[in-house]
Amino acid sequence: HAEAVLKTTDYDLALANIESARGRIVRRAGQYTKALAHFDRAIAIYSAQHSDHRNLARTLVNAAYTKRLLALQLRKRIDARARRPDRLRGAAESAGNERSRGNLHARYNEICREALAQLERGIEIYTLHGYSSGIGSALLNAGHLHVDSGDIERGAQEALDAYTLALKKNDQILMARARMLQAATENARVDEGLGEDKDIEVHADTAKQYCDEAIALAQHTQNRRLLAGAYIMRGMTAASDFFQEWNVANECAVAASALLGPEDRDHLFEELSALKTLVLRVCGINDTLRAWSEGVLGDKTFQQITEEFAGIVIPKVWMRENKRISRVAERLSISPKKVRRLLRNAGVLDRNR
CATH class of the missing domain: 1.25.40 (Serine Threonine Protein Phosphatase 5, Tetratricopeptide repeat)
Incomplete structure (x- = not known):
């Protein structure tokens, strides 16, 4: 029938x-x-x-x-x-x-x-x-593909074009999605260390602003997955090497978790899992530092503790110094050779470098 x-x-x-x-x-x-x-x-x-x-x-x-x-x-x-x-x-x-x-x-x-x-x-x-909403959606998907492939500028332009279309129609869902892509492009610029130090700070702050706008826009819709995605993007921005705002990152992870159900096992689930892993990894570092401050050293020698501490600190300083080994060595008064060794041991530097 x-x-x-x-x-x-x-x-x-x-x-x-x-x-x-x-x-x-x-x-x-x-x-x-x-x-x-x-x-x-x-x-x-x-x-x-x-x-x-x-x-x-x-x-x-x-x-x-x-x-x-x-x-x-x-x-x-x-x-x-x-x-x-x-x-x-x-x-x-x-x-x-x-x-x-x-x-x-x-x-x-x-x-x-x-x-x-x-x-x-x-x-x-x-x-x-x-159909402008459809055009905007296609532009955003193209933008993500270009950012994934390293073409940040093209992705940023497609995000801006999509946001402009959404703004004309007051399409808050598309506006939120565009702001998330714009945040991703700004975070990519920070990760790539594009520009001078002051430029990187501007990119990082702009990413945070776009995330906050995406959350505000998503909250005016009934789309819980959209809001979850906005919280995840805000959390990843907070967890970046530039900000390292772990309390904010954790709050965003909790908020996103509350919005996703057991049926959500796609990329949002994977991105949320990655955010939670970052937060847990740092919490583990904090626990280690807290134990040392209280004299809980286990069976480790002072030399072992010094090496472990350097393994925690050096990669963070390296990221803040735009991945320039010479600047890390100069700032911490240690040899570039030792900086390279610690970065390799931490798994953040290619062993061939």
């Missing part, structure tokens, strides 16, 4: 809508490959009979968004392999590891290109319909 009803309407359009909805549901559970399969089927159905339908544009944007999440997973694997030391491997194994990293890089770039092409097509369709 249901099939007969569908045939009296637009059967293929209804099927495509169902596939697209399934993709969104599965993606939220963190099953990105399965979600992408649903989106691909929906795109094929839409394209056959409704090549300029607005729902096709929405599905293209959803597919591109999912591909970005898959690309981020690939990049984690690439980074993990890059951190793996090759000095204990044989020449053949090291060469194989290098080829594997190269293959992952190629696949990462391919996924990003596919996603950007889908977003471009989505914008074309949304433009035909004069």
Whole structure:
């Protein structure tokens, strides 16, 4: 009976809508490959009979968004392999590891290109319909892809373009999402150490401002996931090496946790987990320092405690000095060689440097 009803309407359009909805549901559970399969089927159905339908544009944007999440997973694997030391491997194994990293890089770039092409097509369709919210959403997804790939300036421009569109329509959801991307671009500038010291401070403060605006905008909507994302972005900004505001970071993690349910196992869950890990890691450092201040040293010698303390402090000073080893050595009156050794031991400096 249901099939007969569908045939009296637009059967293929209804099927495509169902596939697209399934993709969104599965993606939220963190099953990105399965979600992408649903989106691909929906795109094929839409394209056959409704090549300029607005729902096709929405599905293209959803597919591109999912591909970005898959690309981020690939990049984690690439980074993990890059951190793996090759000095204990044989020449053949090291060469194989290098080829594997190269293959992952190629696949990462391919996924990003596919996603950007889908977003471009989505914008074309949304433009035909004069749907500014859809255009803004596609711009934001493109912006995230560009920031992920290191093109911070292009990502920042796309975030600004999306915010401008949202402001004209008073679209608070899109405005909040744009502010979050703008915060991400400012944080990326801080991480890259772009500009002079005073510029880095401006970028960090601007990131914090964008986060606060995103939270305020999200609070005026009924979108709890949007608000959770804004809190996570604010928490990550607070936990940055520039601010190190751990109480704020923890408060944001608690607020985001309260907004996400057991069904939320996608990128928001992963980002929240990363934030919690950062907070817990620092709490562990604080516990160590507190124990030392109370004379609780365990079986460690003074030399061991000195080395451990240096391993905590040196990476932090290095980050604050824009990752310049010479400045750390000069400020702390120690040799650059020792700074490099401590940074390598802390896992923040490549062993080949």
